[in-house]
Amino acid sequence: MNNGPAANWHDEPTDFGQLGKLPRGLDAPAAAIGALNITSATTDEKLLDLPWDLALEDWPVANLAALPRGLSRHVVRFAHLSGSVIAIKETSEHVARHEYHMLRKLQRLDVPCVEPLAVITGRRTADGADLDPVLVTRHLRFSLPYRALFSQTLRQPTLTRLIDAQALLLVRLHLAGFYWGDVSLSNTLFRRDAGAFAAYLVDAETGELYPELSTGQREYDLEIARVNIAGELMDLHEGGLIEEKIDPLDTSERIMDVYRKLWAELTGQESFNLGERWRVNARIRRLNELGFDVEEFTIKTTADGSTIQLQPKVVDAGHHQRRLLELTGLDAEENQARRLLNDMDTYRADNHPDLDQELSAHAWLRHVFEPVVRAIPRELQGKLEPAEVVHQLLEHRWYLSENQNRNVPLAEAVQSYIDTILRHRRDEAAILLDADAPAGTAEPDGGPAPAG
Amino acid sequence: MMATVTFDNATRVYPGTERPAVAGLSLSVGDGEFLVLAGPAGCGKSTVLRMLAGLEEMDSGRVLIGGRDATAVPAKDRDVAMVFQNYALYPHMSVADNLGFALKIAGVPDAERAARVREAARLLELEEVLDLRPQALSGDQRQRVAMGRAVVRRPQVFLMDEPLANLDAALRARTRAQIASLARRLGITTVYATHDQAEAMALGDRVAVLREGVLQQVATPHELYARPANQFVAGFIGTPD
Numbered sequence A: 001m002n003n004g005p006a007a008n009w010h011d012e013p014t015d016f017g018q019l020g021k022l023p024r025g026l027d028a029p030a031a032a033i034g035a036l037n038i039t040s041a042t043t044d045e046k047l048l049d050l051p052w053d054l055a056l057e058d059w060p061v062a063n064l065a066a067l068p069r070g071l072s073r074h075v076v077r078f079a080h081l082s083g084s085v086i087a088i089k090e091t092s093e094h095v096a097r098h099e100y101h102m103l104r105k106l107q108r109l110d111v112p113c114v115e116p117l118a119v120i121t122g123r124r125t126a127d128g129a130d131l132d133p134v135l136v137t138r139h140l141r142f143s144l145p146y147r148a149l150f151s152q153t154l155r156q157p158t159l160t161r162l163i164d165a166q167a168l169l170l171v172r173l174h175l176a177g178f179y180w181g182d183v184s185l186s187n188t189l190f191r192r193d194a195g196a197f198a199a200y201l202v203d204a205e206t207g208e209l210y211p212e213l214s215t216g217q218r219e220y221d222l223e224i225a226r227v228n229i230a231g232e233l234m235d236l237h238e239g240g241l242i243e244e245k246i247d248p249l250d251t252s253e254r255i256m257d258v259y260r261k262l263w264a265e266l267t268g269q270e271s272f273n274l275g276e277r278w279r280v281n282a283r284i285r286r287l288n289e290l291g292f293d294v295e296e297f298t299i300k301t302t303a304d305g306s307t308i309q310l311q312p313k314v315v316d317a318g319h320h321q322r323r324l325l326e327l328t329g330l331d332a333e334e335n336q337a338r339r340l341l342n343d344m345d346t347y348r349a350d351n352h353p354d355l356d357q358e359l360s361a362h363a364w365l366r367h368v369f370e371p372v373v374r375a376i377p378r379e380l381q382g383k384l385e386p387a388e389v390v391h392q393l394l395e396h397r398w399y400l401s402e403n404q405n406r407n408v409p410l411a412e413a414v415q416s417y418i419d420t421i422l423r424h425r426r427d428e429a430a431i432l433l434d435a436d437a438p439a440g441t442a443e444p445d446g447g448p449a450p451a452g
Numbered sequence B: 001m002m003a004t005v006t007f008d009n010a011t012r013v014y015p016g017t018e019r020p021a022v023a024g025l026s027l028s029v030g031d032g033e034f035l036v037l038a039g040p041a042g043c044g045k046s047t048v049l050r051m052l053a054g055l056e057e058m059d060s061g062r063v064l065i066g067g068r069d070a071t072a073v074p075a076k077d078r079d080v081a082m083v084f085q086n087y088a089l090y091p092h093m094s095v096a097d098n099l100g101f102a103l104k105i106a107g108v109p110d111a112e113r114a115a116r117v118r119e120a121a122r123l124l125e126l127e128e129v130l131d132l133r134p135q136a137l138s139g140d141q142r143q144r145v146a147m148g149r150a151v152v153r154r155p156q157v158f159l160m161d162e163p164l165a166n167l168d169a170a171l172r173a174r175t176r177a178q179i180a181s182l183a184r185r186l187g188i189t190t191v192y193a194t195h196d197q198a199e200a201m202a203l204g205d206r207v208a209v210l211r212e213g214v215l216q217q218v219a220t221p222h223e224l225y226a227r228p229a230n231q232f233v234a235g236f237i238g239t240p241d
């Protein structure tokens, strides 16, 4: 190497306390004139071997990685670097530096986003003409821009998952105090990973970071999201890239709706005692009903009670079913499986916080699942599949706990379930079997049918 | 339809902070006036625009639009249009659809939408290219389509928050000239925020200079040069070139 241009290589510390946008004017530490200026924390010298003296549009095919990209106003290209792929965007120096530092701040806040690698300025062609500075980020592996996802005739459920993932990303950004300013599907990357469907921020050009956002800042981002997503979907519609029946407007409304519900669930203040685990379950349930999974939660205890922090996630259809089968060998429907997995998580948090998921799943099978199945009186066995029985029992236990404002113990819940649900079910079954009986006489409570 | 704007002692303190981001702002914008809010980063420009749009709560004070107290009016009922900083042009949609799609979202009937798109195209000299796809446009034309998206909304007041900040110098200069002439032809009251003093002086009928949330002076560019109210204003606008 080093047949390239002379380069001035340094890193610029990120001011993590700085609010809002990167101030203008505070320019990069004295740029060496006539040399390539690389601001980067990496020391991969291979970076110098790339053809920085060419406009991105003229880069040789050998350097480029042909991967799908979203819409953009700037020229963006993917290139090979030391066995991995990087994304390069030509832009102004201020924008590049703003994004570089903003992405670092977001990474530190644990928000899903692309990883910044370098800002390169002082680019010149062989005959001395100035070229635009670039921002270099690491290509997010396995990520797809929405246009690539949508070009395979996209089914409605997948689109719904995408929108959910986008709403969740926006909630997480807002919780971290990040105002995006340009929310769109193009500025988001989607990734499927072990059943999860995750969204990552890719374009932080207009972003501002504060300790906390005002409602107005969040609402403005939502309005931008709604308009941009509707526009992006109308465009795909026009291009015949999505199913005719998908309605761009309805779909763009969904992000507002899901966002608002998620925000309410995740920021709603609720104090409770550690004994009131059912309250945690109630929240998880509400998030499940919204279409989210809760993989991790932490409970912070304060003098006046505890607050809970939930980390929701979007998963692919069938994820729970596969996961339950893997962990326990039980074959259940998706919703049953989700319920059972949630219970397994709670059981683990309460009893074996140090065990890994697989071992604690076995403990749960032995100490929760099997005892419940064994407690079912012989005459009622065979009414329902064991997984469904346990699923219903857990629902019942939750329902009792919520009604009575306390954690109902498992044994008590089992008895109540058998007496009030399972036996009753048998009656219903008998009625159904008696299909020839005239309507009305089959009232389960035996009430008289209205004359007529 | 009179679209004056008046801030009456408007104050905003962000959650978790003590110093107001905007403190006791009193300012009137005339009907059809192009008013520039200018000042360095963090002086409160965006906050003022959001207060006017109904997107930022005010801790005290009032805002009046067209002479009516709008303080309690929700954003969607305020008939002001905030121009997005970034725009995307959609490759499969015609220029006409790129101009009109926001009206479709807003539920404006087809016939009216078409009329407003034609009108905006006439103002922006885009009539010839209405049926083309964006790829066929020049950089300038693309920028005009972006402006046209705001024009078709025909609000009482336009709000523009640093619309040129991230453009390169050449495109910035051309677009600046277009915004100025467009605004005068439309005669729609406009509040325009920028940190760039040259932009402020070139565009504004009057310029309001803010510093740390406090209005320093509001006057015509000429007046600001001739009689800056204090050293900060003098320093911010520099000397005429």
Ligand SMILES: Nc1ncnc2c1ncn2[C@@H]1O[C@H](COP(=O)(O)OP(=O)(O)OP(=O)(O)O)[C@@H](O)[C@H]1O
Pocket (backbone or CB within 6 Å): A068, A069, A070, A071, A072, A073, A074, A075, A076, A087, A088, A089, A114, A115, A137, A138, A139, A140, A143, A145, A182, A186, A187, A188, A189, A202, A203, A204, A205, B086, B087, B088
């Ligand atoms: N690190 C990355 N990993 C994967 N894809 C990337 C990465 N960086 C950029 N891209 C792709 O390139 C596209 C354009 O990037 P980006 O949004 O930053 O450009 P832009 O010109 O600033 O866009 P806009 O017009 O929204 O301002 C993205 O939509 C994405 O598909």
Ligand SMILES: Nc1ncnc2c1ncn2[C@@H]1O[C@H](COP(=O)(O)OP(=O)(O)OP(=O)(O)O)[C@@H](O)[C@H]1O
Pocket (backbone or CB within 6 Å): A019, A020, A021, A210, A211, A212, A213, A214, A217, B014, B015, B017, B021, B039, B040, B041, B042, B043, B044, B045, B046, B047, B048, B195
């Ligand atoms: N959510 C928030 N929490 C705390 N402070 C905030 C918040 N939003 C804005 N601020 C502060 O309020 C002040 C005014 O911000 P505002 O964005 O209105 O300024 P601006 O003039 O538009 O700045 P810029 O030129 O950077 O866009 C700044 O000091 C900013 O840091």
Ligand SMILES: [Mg+2]
Pocket (backbone or CB within 6 Å): A071, A072, A073, A186, A187, A203
């Ligand atoms: Mg982008």
Ligand SMILES: [Mg+2]
Pocket (backbone or CB within 6 Å): B045, B046, B047, B161
């Ligand atoms: Mg601002």
